[in-house]
Amino acid sequence: MESNEQIVGRGALKNARRVVVKIGSALLTNDGRGLDEAAIGGWVDQIAALHRRGIEVVLVSSGAVAAGMVRLGWQVRPSAVHELQAAAAVGQNGLTECYEGHFARHGLLTAQVLLTHDDLSNRKRYLNARSALRTLVSLRVVPVVNENDTVVTDEIRFGDNDTLGALVANLLEADALVILTDQEGLFDADPRGNPEARLIAEGRADDPRLAAVAGGGGALGRGGMATKVRAAQLAARSGAVTVIASGRQPSVLGRLVEGERLGTLLMPEQAPMAARKRWLAGQLQVRGSLTLDAGAVKVLKSSGSSLLAVGVTGVSGQFRRGDMVLCVDEQGHRVAKGLVNYGADEAHLLVGKPSHQIEAILGYMESPELIHRDNLVVL
Numbered sequence: 001m002e003s004n005e006q007i008v009g010r011g012a013l014k015n016a017r018r019v020v021v022k023i024g025s026a027l028l029t030n031d032g033r034g035l036d037e038a039a040i041g042g043w044v045d046q047i048a049a050l051h052r053r054g055i056e057v058v059l060v061s062s063g064a065v066a067a068g069m070v071r072l073g074w075q076v077r078p079s080a081v082h083e084l085q086a087a088a089a090v091g092q093n094g095l096t097e098c099y100e101g102h103f104a105r106h107g108l109l110t111a112q113v114l115l116t117h118d119d120l121s122n123r124k125r126y127l128n129a130r131s132a133l134r135t136l137v138s139l140r141v142v143p144v145v146n147e148n149d150t151v152v153t154d155e156i157r158f159g160d161n162d163t164l165g166a167l168v169a170n171l172l173e174a175d176a177l178v179i180l181t182d183q184e185g186l187f188d189a190d191p192r193g194n195p196e197a198r199l200i201a202e203g204r205a206d207d208p209r210l211a212a213v214a215g216g217g218g219a220l221g222r223g224g225m226a227t228k229v230r231a232a233q234l235a236a237r238s239g240a241v242t243v244i245a246s247g248r249q250p251s252v253l254g255r256l257v258e259g260e261r262l263g264t265l266l267m268p269e270q271a272p273m274a275a276r277k278r279w280l281a282g283q284l285q286v287r288g289s290l291t292l293d294a295g296a297v298k299v300l301k302s303s304g305s306s307l308l309a310v311g312v313t314g315v316s317g318q319f320r321r322g323d324m325v326l327c328v329d330e331q332g333h334r335v336a337k338g339l340v341n342y343g344a345d346e347a348h349l350l351v352g353k354p355s356h357q358i359e360a361i362l363g364y365m366e367s368p369e370l371i372h373r374d375n376l377v378v379l
């Protein structure tokens, strides 16, 4: 049997069912000469191979600004926000076109998903983004995510795509975040100025010594290793392992999911589910409560099921979709808490109703369950 340490470590990659792959500007942009289309074709082949193994992949790709600069004939990356926005708008087209063409060779559809900080910090938009991405992956489409650079300003942007990659990994409860860059991984000093620097093969995402050795980015990338280490810490919050590896290693993605010791592996402190549940359990603010019948209490406790409206007998409080609510039994004892998929008004209408009636009652259906089991923690 695998030990807990192995499951959380390279074993987590071997067992991964859902992976977020981030490809950075430093790799994509062919030393500043626009998109490296041949290299992109190679990564697409690798992602398609993961897909054939049944692994769901969400791609976070940088490169819009760099591609736009080339199309516009600009030699130097602009610093004015409106020029960056314009370059991103032009370049994002090229990026989408390039991925679409390469994935089509494998009979795979892609979807362009442009997100802003607001989309992920606002609960409602967060849940909407999550439903859309979940639906896309369940349709076997490869979402290609980037920051919506055209509408963000400096104060509200992620800036680097490492952070965005980690938040997407959180959003989808991915098993792993793979950050492909122009270095073999995280070294104990920036290899640009330290030829003696050694690769760190493994570490804990929250180890403060890692942040201390992680420096800034090169001319093309935005965040360097500093944002990659921080991204690993963020990804660990939902239990994902992070690997920082070179996109130039042949078959890097396939080799990683085979468990090969490549790049730097940054592990969460806990096994994936435990960390996620810990995060949920740590959320203090509860906006309302749902009263469950005895049958619902039993399935929640014994089989870790999702909560369906049919097992709910009462609703109290003024909560909105995405808020944390408490689940109590008919005697008022605390049973569980979780993030609810419907607001209080809708939940009142759904009390005791089977999921197949949700659409008829509300006119739409966000999700068949009131609280998805991934967002539920039994107390």
Ligand SMILES: Nc1ncnc2c1ncn2[C@@H]1O[C@H](COP(=O)(O)OP(=O)(O)O)[C@@H](O)[C@H]1O
Binding pocket: 023, 024, 025, 026, 027, 062, 180, 181, 182, 183, 185, 186, 187, 188, 189, 190, 191, 192, 213, 214, 215, 216, 217, 218, 219, 220, 221, 222, 223, 224, 225, 226
């Ligand atoms: N400790 C370190 N180990 C490896 N690379 C580092 C380290 N500190 C800083 N770097 C720099 O980080 C760069 C990668 O980050 P970045 O340029 O932002 O790329 P990307 O666009 O792929 O995100 C490397 O080229 C490297 O020079």
Ligand SMILES: N[C@@H](CCC(=O)OP(=O)(O)O)C(=O)O
Binding pocket: 023, 024, 025, 026, 061, 062, 063, 064, 065, 066, 088, 146, 147, 149, 159, 160, 161, 162, 217, 220, 221, 222, 223, 224
């Ligand atoms: N959103 C930007 C990418 C930001 C960026 O370069 O990030 P990173 O790849 O982390 O260095 C773009 O598409 O140009």
